[in-house]
Amino acid sequence: MSLGLVTVTGGAAQAAAQCTGDVSVYGTLSDGRLTYTQIAPNTGDRMKTLVGPDLGFTPKAMATLNFNTVLVTSTAGDLYRVDVQTNNTSLTLANAPVKIWDGGWTFDKLVYDGYGHLYGTVAGQLHQYVVSQAKPSGSAHIGQHVVIDTGFVLKTMAAAGDDRIIASTEGGQLYSYKIGGVGNWKRSTLKSDGWSAVDSLVSPGGGLYYGRTNGGMYWYHDVDPTDGDGSDIAYHPNDPVDASGWTQTLLSAYGNNCAYVPPVPVATTGEKIAKFANAQVGKGFGDFNFYHPGAWCAEFGEYVWWNAGARTGGLTAAAGSFYTYGQNNGTLHTSAPKVGDAVVYGYSGGGSANHVNLVVAVDGDYITTVGGNESNMVKRTTFNWKTNNNPVNAGDISGFISPVD
Structure with missing residues (x-):
């Protein structure tokens, strides 16, 4: 993998998203098959898409833990760990999906922040779990469950960094959340409108956001994803990842794929x-x-x-x-x-x-x-x-x- 460094011009000192390689996005098709897509962080170009096997259950929500581990819930409320053997030239699994939780996982959205916290929403509540293993096998490795708060009625949700979430609403708002614990969170409005057509949102971290609209995938770069200000989000409407073809029912990015690199201050x-x-x-x-x-x-x-x-x-x-x-x-x-x-x-x-x-x-x-x-x-x-x-x-x-x- 090569190092990706995304910069935005226009100032003397600009932040960058430093990525360990191409952006990794997993997904599921309507027939239950797993997909894998690589996107170049510098250009937004899709490098490849692979279609893997049927997971054997109907997926409802998914979160990518790391490069080869994905958590997927079923419509029956079960939680599965999907172990990817390779996603180089083909997408194959190391084994059949492992059921690590039998029932109770009814979240409509599930994201992993890349730094140990798994978040899920259900009925407007935001739940948080601590993930302690790269390959969790049950409650011993996914625990310390708390309800952060209510009021999280969201159309899309993605993890954008350490205890940071971005989300869009039916009304077209784009929000950024910083989660500090139970009842301790801050919401910032990045955009007050214009995001109602986005039906899926993923982020590999580092201020890179990917939103699907009408089957097309578009990419954005938030120069400073920590400031709660959306005025520095760069859009690429004329250079999408793809104008169409993104038909996955679920999409999830590896949240620790990229890191935010603060700008180097320019001395006065x-x-x-x-x-x-x-x-x-x-x-x-x-x-x-x-x-x-x-x-x-x-x-x-x-x-x-x-x-x-x-x-x-x-x-x-x-x-x-x-x-x-x-x-x-x-x-x-x-x-x-x-x-x-x-x-x-x-x-x-x-x-x-x-x-x-x-x-x-x-x-x-x-x-x-x-x-x-x-x-x-x-x-x-x-x-x-x-x-x-x-x-x-x-x-x-x-x-x-x-x-x-």
Whole structure:
């Protein structure tokens, strides 16, 4: 199996669904035969579909535990474990379906979240079981049964991750649920309408959703399946898995097939300034290619800003040039300092000031600054900016200047 990595473009940092291989979807036909389909997570293309043997009973609900183990209930209320021997070039079973529960399993929907919890709905109730074995053989391996709550009247349901469920309703809503325990759950509306035609919904995890509509299978990617926000769901209406042909009465995906990979945060200019400035602490004038050994604070500030990618046009070796930079660029402010800001002390007009250093941290009224030529070195100091105390007795704070990207 190859690694699948699904990304959605449109931002500097986007989440991805990282899959262990092609998406695995099991199903049953109206005559009771088992089916297996592979879908490429990157493209949504169906790679193959195999039809296996008759299960020997009439299926009602199914949940995929792992790559080769499926739980299926019968219309008689029995629970069976179906062991798949191979789904490579043919779909064959290792043995006849094993009845692991005799009666009582009357759920209309059954899903496994891939992380140890089996969920079922009946009469609007959501039930939860703990599955402790990859090949459960009875109540010893499927237990700790609880009723989460009522109010789960759903048209479709799929597990979307660790104690996460997605579901659609007859009214066309698409919901996301985070289950915390009995009576402890949160529902978010991903879409308020548009999903009424979906009659089957499956998910391999990682924010990938597959919905069947009028026999066609369509795929979607939720950039962040944990945020309860459906505005970042990408649709592929012109590139379905298949436009038709999905005639299974039941469908179930292996829920731990894919994992959600959070986006890598992109550092702001301020964060880059703080990181670079902090790395210079302890250095002296001789460690830099500066020109004013007795007054190099502004040279240091410009050096850090430039290396962090900020615009430095208009800055000179004079500390007051930062103040005029702020005036010219509209970034001068006298309150609410931010990480990356330059702090100008004792500005006396005409581009003249006593000192400048850079904010590398903010904690309420306290800021931490890093500045050059402080005790003849690059120094880091924390102080209360509202009291106008400063690390080098250079006068009151005249203003904060934010860099321009």
